[in-house]
Amino acid sequence: MKLLRHGPRANPKPGLMDAQGQVRDLSGLIGDITPATLSPSALAALASVDVNTLPVVPLGEYQVPFTGMTKFIAIGLNYADHAAESNLPIPAEPIVFQKTVESAVGCNHAVVLPKGSKKTDWEVELGVVIGTRARYVDEADALKHVAGYCTINDVSEREYQIERGGTWDKGKGCDTFGPIGPWLVTADEVGDPQNLDMWLEVNGHRYQNGNTKTMIFTVAKIVSYVSQFMTLNPGDVITTGTPPGVGMGVKPAPVFLKPGDVMRLGIQKLGEQQQTVYAWDPALIDA
Incomplete structure (x- = not known):
């Protein structure tokens, strides 16, 4: 469904x-x-x-296709070729950080740049929606706890994330930085989550092409791993990393989002999104 x-x-x-x-x-x-x-x-x-x-x-x-989310978990550098374009080593364990629940918006909602943003970037990602509570789950049983999957744009302010000290969270949790949807597709309809094509365009230019089969850590591994550190409740979301082609990695010079840009992205079986980028305007956040 x-x-x-x-x-x-x-x-x-x-x-x-x-x-x-x-x-x-x-x-x-x-x-x-x-x-x-x-x-x-x-x-x-x-x-x-x-x-x-x-x-x-x-x-x-x-709108976000479900309500009641208590956690919006994210996994960093989960595609080997994205780690390479970021000039970072392949992680030995999943890199876990959090987006805020407030960053979650509908799939076509405006993306509003935070005040002073200089380096806001895009990331098409497979989202995993928990259906039954997961706590210390074995990898073999992890997918039994998944209700379904969705398309997510893990919008990221790279200066906030990388250059201003501390954790990644402050560059990831800005309002509107987590468009989800258009649908939650139930796990039975998706089948194998490790063979889904994914893509993203900005202003009609294709920047990202990938497939979930090149994940370093599978969905089952991620759900199991995260459940060792926190309880995952029904309605919680894990966004699982992005393939190469983010703006930060464009050569010879990075490309970052500016007001008026239009992002289109999609994942096989999970539907497409489109967002227009706006300068800071609190009225757009709550619209």
Whole structure:
């Protein structure tokens, strides 16, 4: 299933995208797509419904396709060729940092540059959405805890991340720096998460082409690893790293985002996003 939330940000409606690309309303079955909706039993109940009995409704603005996230975890340098373009060694263990829950926005929401931004960058990434609590999970069982997958743009302010000391988090957690969606695609529909093509363009120029098969650490390894350090709850998200082609790595000179730029990105089976970049404007953050 392709689960989604759409309409006004303050009052989104739950739905699913059917095989014909129509939005089917789930409001008669569930009030919202919450952590409880992501449990195996709840997803199985939704999957048993005859889609043709659900009303077709106009698509409103995409919102984050689920609610109730308590953690937005990210993995750095998880593609060997991206580590090379960053002039950094391949990590021996996953590099774990956090984006803020406030950075999560719908897939086509404005990306708003923070005050003083000089080096904001793009990163197409596979997002993993937890469906059942994961704590000290073995790698062999890790995927059983995954409800589904989604496309994420891990927008990053490189000066804040790298040049201003401390952890990466301050360059990763700015408002609007985590577009998610358009859908949460359930794990059964995705199949193997380690063979998905992914791409990203800025102003029509293709910068990133990759495939999740070149991850250093697999989704199963990442879920297991992170669960050794913190409890992963239903609705939590792990974004799993990016292939090469980020702006920081462009030769002979880096390319960074500026107001008016348009990003388009997508992952096989998981849908596409598009964001326009704006200068700092708090009204756009809460729109």
